[in-house]
Amino acid sequence: MDTSTKLDPTTVGRRGAEILKQMQAHPLWERFTTSSMRYSPCWATYTGMPAISKFDLDRDGQPLLVEAMRALALKAAVYELTGGDEKISELLLPLPVDDMVHAVLAQHTVMSHIERDLGVLFPHDTALEDFAYHRGCDTDTFYAAAGWGGQPLRYWLDTVEVDRRIAHLNGLYGSVGIAAGGRGHDIDFDTMFTTATAA
Template identity: 45%
Template sequence: MDLEADAEPLFEEGLRALALKAAVYEATSDDQAAEIAIAVPVDEMTHAMLAQAQLLTRIATRVGAVIIHQTNQEHTDYRAGGYTHECDQLAWGEPPTRYWLDHGEVIRRRDVLAGLYASIGMGRSGRERSIDFSAAAA
């Protein structure tokens, strides 16, 4: 990903994901059902968008949508050909695979990153370290 090049198209995909979730909620009145599977890059963008609560609230109010996102119930196990993919296709056409990464590809990439982190003394995607900084400073 390239933050500068991908920001605008990923923002659009984030809006589409939130719109799909809002549509499922409108159809079912079930906030758990509205937590459809979203690809990790798109989910990360929705988190950034949700951090702009006032702006997102104004947009939702303007279009009459209820924004659904519960981090403890989210699903990032998006699969090409699955429910979310089918909904996205029907609404906007084929979603860009650059952002709508299949869950298997996300796991593969995480494993690659975990190996790179481990090679420099970092564990759990940077949440743990075996580096002794006091010894390195001496």
């Protein structure tokens, strides 16, 4: 959701950067990052991450983790600065980064401890997500104000480009019986393995 508010980007960026630094200094940070990376076999989706050109989880996992943490820090800053407005806090994110946000939030216990200790909340509600990320939106402005340098465009893909890539991927998936962006397939494992065993 593009905020379209009068939030001062410098204030959001400064607070987001501060939240991220506090997270990195937290005693559970190493456990959090280690457990997040160990979870990588479960990250696979058919949409967000595969939209990255020549995607390789071993190479791209750590940089995506960095971007997800930055995104969550900005979302937490907006949530705090708007008095807990979940809708405004659901910043527009590119699908590959959003996929990683979901993977990070799966570390629920560690994240809950960090939230409690830092006195912040990392808002995320899929019902409020709007997959309309575009270059130049409020998220980009806040990111720049945080002082993290330029966003790696390998991951910060405009929604129009992601949609184009996913349409191509869906064609490829369909050729092997995988449909609806991975939400269904016509592979009959029951007969496949029964036949192979009988032979």
